[in-house]
Amino acid sequence: MKLATILSALAAATLVAAGKFHPIDESKVDYVPNAYIIEYNDNVRHRDAHNSFRANKVDYSVRNEFNVFNGAALTVKSGHEGEALAKIPGIKNVWRVTLHKIPKAPKSTKKATDPSVVSVHHMTGVDVLHKKHKLTGKGIKIGIIDTGIDYKHPAFAASGAKEGCFGRYGKNCRIKYGWDFVGDDYNGANTPKPDGDPMDCNGHGSHVAGIIGGNAMNIKVSPKPPQPFIGVAPEVTIGAYRVFGCYGTSADDVILAAMELAFNEGMDVINMSLGEDSSYKSNPTAVLADKLIARGMALAAAAGNQGTDGVWMVSDTGLSDLGTSVTSFDNNYGFYNSFTYGGAVYPYAPSDAWNMAIDLPANTTLVPIFEKDGSLSDGCDEDVYNGLDVQGKVVLAFGDQSRCLSGRGSIAKDAGAVAILVQTTPVGIATMGGSYDYPFATVEHGTGEEMIAAWRKNPKSRIAWSKRPSTFTVENGGSPSVFSSLGLDGELRSKPDIAAPGGNILSTYTLADGGYTVLSGTSMASPYIAGAHALYMQAKNAKPRGDEIRKVFKNTATIGSNFGSKTKASAAKQGAGMVNVLSAIMTTTSISPDHIDLLDSKHFKKSVKISIKNHGKHSQTYTLSHVPADALNSYNANNTFPLGIPVIEPDYATVSFSASKVKIPAGKTVKITLNFKEPKKGKASEFPIYSGFIIATPNSKGGVPVHVPYTGLKGDVSKVPMQDTVQGFPSLMAQQDWKVVEIPAKTVFDLTDPENAELVPVIASRLGSHTPNFTIRVFDDKKTFVGYLYSNSLGRAFGWAGRVSSTSFHGKMMFSRWTWEGQVLTDADPTLEPVTVPSGTYQVVVASQKKLTKGDYPADYEVFDLGKISIKTAPKPAEE
Ligand SMILES: *[C@@H]1O[C@H](CO)[C@@H](O)[C@H](O)[C@H]1NC(C)=O
Ligand SMILES: *[C@@H]1O[C@H](CO)[C@@H](O)[C@H](O)[C@H]1NC(C)=O
Ligand SMILES: *[C@@H]1O[C@H](CO)[C@@H](O)[C@H](O)[C@H]1NC(C)=O
Ligand SMILES: *[C@@H]1O[C@H](CO)[C@@H](O)[C@H](O)[C@H]1NC(C)=O
Numbered sequence: 035m036k037l038a039t040i041l042s043a044l045a046a047a048t049l050v051a052a053g054k055f056h057p058i059d060e061s062k063v064d065y066v067p068n069a070y071i072i073e074y075n076d077n078v079r080h081r082d083a084h085n086s087f088r089a090n091k092v093d094y095s096v097r098n099e100f101n102v103f104n105g106a107a108l109t110v111k112s113g114h115e116g117e118a119l120a121k122i123p124g125i126k127n128v129w130r131v132t133l134h135k136i137p138k139a140p141k142s143t144k145k146a147t148d149p150s151v152v153s154v155h156h157m158t159g160v161d162v163l164h165k166k167h168k169l170t171g172k173g174i175k176i177g178i179i180d181t182g183i184d185y186k187h188p189a190f191a192a193s194g195a196k197e198g199c200f201g202r203y204g205k206n207c208r209i210k211y212g213w214d215f216v217g218d219d220y221n222g223a224n225t226p227k228p229d230g231d232p233m234d235c236n237g238h239g240s241h242v243a244g245i246i247g248g249n250a251m252n253i254k255v256s257p258k259p260p261q262p263f264i265g266v267a268p269e270v271t272i273g274a275y276r277v278f279g280c281y282g283t284s285a286d287d288v289i290l291a292a293m294e295l296a297f298n299e300g301m302d303v304i305n306m307s308l309g310e311d312s313s314y315k316s317n318p319t320a321v322l323a324d325k326l327i328a329r330g331m332a333l334a335a336a337a338g339n340q341g342t343d344g345v346w347m348v349s350d351t352g353l354s355d356l357g358t359s360v361t362s363f364d365n366n367y368g369f370y371n372s373f374t375y376g377g378a379v380y381p382y383a384p385s386d387a388w389n390m391a392i393d394l395p396a397n398t399t400l401v402p403i404f405e406k407d408g409s410l411s412d413g414c415d416e417d418v419y420n421g422l423d424v425q426g427k428v429v430l431a432f433g434d435q436s437r438c439l440s441g442r443g444s445i446a447k448d449a450g451a452v453a454i455l456v457q458t459t460p461v462g463i464a465t466m467g468g469s470y471d472y473p474f475a476t477v478e479h480g481t482g483e484e485m486i487a488a489w490r491k492n493p494k495s496r497i498a499w500s501k502r503p504s505t506f507t508v509e510n511g512g513s514p515s516v517f518s519s520l521g522l523d524g525e526l527r528s529k530p531d532i533a534a535p536g537g538n539i540l541s542t543y544t545l546a547d548g549g550y551t552v553l554s555g556t557s558m559a560s561p562y563i564a565g566a567h568a569l570y571m572q573a574k575n576a577k578p579r580g581d582e583i584r585k586v587f588k589n590t591a592t593i594g595s596n597f598g599s600k601t602k603a604s605a606a607k608q609g610a611g612m613v614n615v616l617s618a619i620m621t622t623t624s625i626s627p628d629h630i631d632l633l634d635s636k637h638f639k640k641s642v643k644i645s646i647k648n649h650g651k652h653s654q655t656y657t658l659s660h661v662p663a664d665a666l667n668s669y670n671a672n673n674t675f676p677l678g679i680p681v682i683e684p685d686y687a688t689v690s691f692s693a694s695k696v697k698i699p700a701g702k703t704v705k706i707t708l709n710f711k712e713p714k715k716g717k718a719s720e721f722p723i724y725s726g727f728i729i730a731t732p733n734s735k736g737g738v739p740v741h742v743p744y745t746g747l748k749g750d751v752s753k754v755p756m757q758d759t760v761q762g763f764p765s766l767m768a769q770q771d772w773k774v775v776e777i778p779a780k781t782v783f784d785l786t787d788p789e790n791a792e793l794v795p796v797i798a799s800r801l802g803s804h805t806p807n808f809t810i811r812v813f814d815d816k817k818t819f820v821g822y823l824y825s826n827s828l829g830r831a832f833g834w835a836g837r838v839s840s841t842s843f844h845g846k847m848m849f850s851r852w853t854w855e856g857q858v859l860t861d862a863d864p865t866l867e868p869v870t871v872p873s874g875t876y877q878v879v880v881a882s883q884k885k886l887t888k889g890d891y892p893a894d895y896e897v898f899d900l901g902k903i904s905i906k907t908a909p910k911p912a913e914e
Contacts, residue, residue, distance in 0.1 A: 053125035055116035067377045070119055073105040073127040080106065086124045095484070107507070109378070109484070153263060154365050154535035157512065157592075158562075159616025160266055163569055167619075171267025171568030175211070176246055176303045177296030178561070179289065180239030182232040182276035184544040185209035187240065188255055189248040190272075196255065200232070200274070208247065211299045212274035215292055221282030232274035236281065237544045239274065241553055244542030246565040247272055250550070257549035260369060260503060263540050266565025266615075267572075273301050293326060302577055303332040303567040327356040332580030334563040336556035337361040337530040338519035344676035345606065345668040345723060346804060346837065347519040348529050352560075356581040359529045362518040362536025362559040363594060363612050364462055366511035369540055369552055374498040375400065376488025381506040382455065382475040383554075385440065385468020392453055392473045394428070396498045401451070402430040402486050410457060410482065413442035419449035427451055428497055430485055433459045433466070433476060440467040443474040457482025460679065461597045462510030462537070464517060465554055478509040508538060510597045514608045518556050520666070520680070521606040521745070522723065524804050524834075525886065528629035528745040530609040532587050533594070534562035563587070566615045573619045583618075585628040589740040590617035593661065593727055601684055602663040605725035605743035621738040622650035625730060632687075632710055632746030635718060637886060642708045644742060646730050648698040655697045655733045658706065661741075662686035662726040665713060669720050674755040675802035676837075680723075685713040687724055687746065696730075710744070718749030754803050756882035756896045761847065763800035764880040766900035768793050769853055777903065786908040788826065788855035795903050797823070799880060800849040801837045807883035808835035809895075812858050815875045815902070821858030823878070824868035828852050832862045835882075854878075856907040870909040877902050 053073075074083050083106065087094060093112035105127075110119070120128040155161040163169045183190070183200075185207070190198030192206035199207040209232075217227035218235055234240045244250070248265040275292040277284040327333055335352035337359045352359025370381030371391045384390055401424045403411045411418045413431035429451040431442055446454040453473035458464045461479045468474035477485070488495055510516065515537040521529040536559030543551040566587065571577050591611035596603045610628070626645045633639060648654050666680035692707040708728060716722035724746055731739040757763050768777045770793050777795070785791050797810055810823035810831035823831040831852060838848040857868040878900045887894035 053120040053122070053127055055120040055128045068111065069107065069109050069378060070116060071105065071107045071129045072119065072125055075124055075126050078124040083124055086122055090122050092119070092122070154539065154562075155264075155266070157363070157366065157535055157612060158566070159614045160566070160569065162616050163573075163619070164264070164268075167573070169569045169572050171247065171270030171565065171572055173271075174267065174303070174568035174571050175271045175273060175299075175301045176267070176564050176568055177211070177273040177275055177299070177301030178239060178243055178246065178564075179275045179277055179292045179296065180242055181236035181278040181280075182214060182234035182239050183209055183212075183243045183272065183274040184234045184240045184542070184546075185232075185274065187244075187248075187542050187545055187549065188253050189244055189250040189259075189542045208270075209243075209272045209274050211272070211301070212276070213292075213295055214276040215288050216277060216279055216284065218280050220279030220284070222279075222284055223282070226288060232276040234274075234276070234544050235546075236278060237547055237551070238278075238557070239276065240544050241539075241541045241551065242557065242561040243272060243274070245539060245558060245561040246270065246568075248542045250542065257545065259540070259550045261505070261540065265541075266562055267568035270565065270568045273299055297326050297329070297331050301331060302571060303334070303564045303580070324354040324356050327354070327580045330577065330579060332564075332567050332583055333357045334360050334560045334567070336560040337521075339517045339555050339557075340519045341515065341517045341607075342678050343519070344678050345520045345666060345680060346522065346524070346676070348521045348523060349519065352531070353523050353527075353529055356579070356584075358563060358580065358584045358587075359521075359531045359609070360536075360556060360560040360563045361530040361533045361607070361609055362515040362554075362556045363533045363608070364508065364510045364513060364515050364537030364554075365535050365539060366507060368463065368506050368508040368511075368538040369503055370463070370506055371503045372500045372506070374500070375485055376491065376495050378484060378488070379500075380477055380481040380485070381463065381508070382477050382481075383463045383465045385443070385466050385474040385476070387440070387468040387470045388472065388474050391501075391503070392475060392499050394452055394473065394497075394499055396496055398426065398428050398452060398497050399494060400430055400485065400489050400497060401427045402489055410486065412437055413445055413454065413456075414438035416445055416448070419445070422449070425450040428453045428455060430455050430457065430482065430489075432482075433457045433464065440469055440474070443469045443472050447472045455482075455485075458516075460516065461513075462516055463508065480509055510537070513594055513597045514603050515554070515556075517554065518559075518607070520604075521609075522631075522747070524806070526633050526745075526747060526751060527631050528605060528609075528725075528743055531584060531629070532563065532591055532609045533612045534559040534566070535612075536560075536562070563613060566613055566618075569615055570618060585624060585626065586618045586621065587613050587615075588628040589623070589625050589742065590614055590621050590738055591741075592617075593741070596664070596682070599664070599682075602661055602727065604664045604666050604682075604723065605727070605745050606666060606723050610727075610741065610743050617738045621740060623648055623654070623656070623730065623732060623738065623740045625728075625740050625742045628742060630708075630728070630742060630744035632744055634747045634749060634751040634886065635712060636750045636752070638710075638712065638746070640710055642710065642744075643705050644708060644728065645703050645705050646696065646698060646740075647703040648700060651700055652734075653697060653699045654737070655695060656730040657733065658691045658694050658696070659729045659731065660689045660726060661729060663724075665716055665722045665724040667716065667720045667722045669754075671717075671719060672760065674760045675758040675800070683716065683722065685715040685722065685724060687711060687713050687726060687744075689726070689728065710746070712746065712748050716748045721747055721749045721751070721754055723747050752884035752887050752894070754885060756801055756803055756805055756884070757880070757898065758800040758802045761800060763798055763849060764898050764900060765798050766878055766903060767796050767798050769796040769851065774798060774851065781904070783903065783905040785856040785905050791855070795854045795878075795905070797852040797854065797878060797880060797900065798849050799852065800847070801835055801882065803885070804834070804836045805882040806834050806885070806887075807832060807889060809862075809881045809883075810852060811879045811881060812871070813877040813879065814871075815877070817877070820871055820876070821860040821869070822862055823852060823854055824857040824859050825852040826855050826857075830859055830864060830868075832859075833864075856905055870907050871905075872909055873906045875902050875904045
């Protein structure tokens, strides 16, 4: 039976009439030589097509593969022209790759200027909700806690009005609520100057607001959007709660005040980004978030953009029990500036700091920089430029972000290059930090490879920079964004929760800064989820609690794969998958809970119950299945610091169900027991995080399948190394002129005047993993405990601590410097005042509590005795 089906599919693929080549007027349209967009027949898969090309002796490389549009873009090296390619069995249509126009839209011949082609909404079902169901978020209020909003922007105008407005008393203002808690000059450190006007002078909040509720479909005034676009909920009512000045940071208390006002002004949903990478949910914003959600407000928070910093890096606001931690998928399309090199056109993304098109004379040539082994160099060491002439040229470097980020820009500049292009790794176009005074941009991974090949052919090829951006289908489109942070959380709970489009997002910007821009980040994904809440509430004419909506969104999300992978991406990366708001609204089934935390081998939850509820009007039969996902090996055998990018391995848990088919009457719930077995291959010493999805598929036609992700860690998580001992941490050192140096022999640190001490003891610590309790304990020479270290640089040494990022902005290894000026807290009580210990010899012990332990000292701690130091102090006389 199966064989016959395959044979007939092949027959259909090979016997269909020849495909069609669509010629262009080559004298009028710019095109990429030898590059073609190829659409396959409906029943032809990528693999079949490649076989067919090979059988017909086509020599080619793949520029891009698409899935909604069933086909690929190829660079053909064997001289086959369009007509010849169209005759190959299985091919439906062939086009040249042209400039400034979208190559091919899903299923039709739309142009790039048609917003439905480039919109992200085709990825989430929101296009159908807008067009067919007329859902717009009307009647729902969303609060935006951010940099304010440029409410005059025409994309926020009420229908019929030319520009937007702010306030309850204006005429139908879309930005109806809000407050400026801080004023323009606030930077996080100075005193806020609140006023009633939440105008944005930064841009971020306006971008977020546009994603939620902008409407730039029909803008007639300047500046016009590069392409029309529409937000998720274009008739939602918005509250602008401004907690940032034009630049700088914002304080916790300001944010809490904003959250509360948003709640008091009746916001149904808030979106916020703040938080640290603590991995623990015990921060004030997460705590308040849980309270607000329990009272009926929903909250979407960004998971964070530290996807190349290894596991356990999700931001903490979204870690609240009821809140939603939102991760990002890349848009299928990107609107990019581009350049031509070696006859091909390539998109590029300027660095965050450069943030503008690169405008260089067209006579610049390229210099890829290589390491001795022939691989492209990351450009993080000056030595790579020895003996190279890069004067007036553009450098191409490798984009490994684990060693240096923007540092390579200044190094290239010093070497005399006029710009640097960085090949994104592993895939896609990352945006990097860069510098304000130097053209710095990233290109797709595939672009980097092709540029090197073109350079080898002709090192004198010149780069021509395009004058206006256009639309490209992008590497990694439809897959989890490389930049989005990996879970799990500190207690091995399954976070992030859900994904939304966050890579390559065109939205509104402050009018003063051009009115529109493309940004990437989980900051772009979380407002998408906020907007999706509004559509859901409008569709249901009800306001379910945030965690209820989270469950439905997670149950019905689209499970994604990493670029080029056949297996599903880890749930620690994508959560339950990409939100599908249409399915969320249409489903008549739910699964509870919305995540299964199997924990580690020691606490392994072998048996778990889930509840499936049929909310429909008819009885329904469901089939249960298991879809495994990639396992993430987060440590190398001997590493004491997690890998920046975990090693992905196909290694799966097995699951058996108490029933694999279940009939559920209308309105009833059935419990199913799942029995898990840990994956076989993964080595406990590498602490692999494995995951997968349990799916219940209704048997009726058109029924929406629902699922729940599970996550677990093989090994004993209490054995995860805390300190990065491989790199020599923790250690007892000295600080001299801000440098960390070895302690000279026989030193007695003179701390009688700590402010002016020449040499200060410093405890260098590098936490590779967050800990529930990081402590530095000080003992006297009789081994009596005198207290917890108090440091002028970092404060009290006890309490939870997050891990450090692997490298700094400039590529230097990060660690914490606890200077010690001779003070301790005699007890682990943050309300105590530090006291100065008497002169003498002291022993310093660094102890970090291991994960998922009770915290008994020393059994549950990783303990390092750093040895003894002698200090001279001038204790203050006791106060009256
Ligand atoms: C939305 O959330 C993201 C991430 O949490 C944050 O960066 C952004 O500032 C938030 N925007 C609003 C409007 O709160
Ligand atoms: C490149 O073009 C610029 C501007 O036209 C010119 O000043 C420069 O001399 C040219 N350099 C070379 C190497 O041709
Ligand atoms: C790990 O350490 C062991 C023992 O020190 C050594 O034999 C082995 O080669 C190391 N493995 C790696 C991958 O460095
Ligand atoms: C950290 O450890 C100290 C000392 O055992 C204890 O008093 C304190 O409560 C702990 N803090 C946390 C957050 O567990």
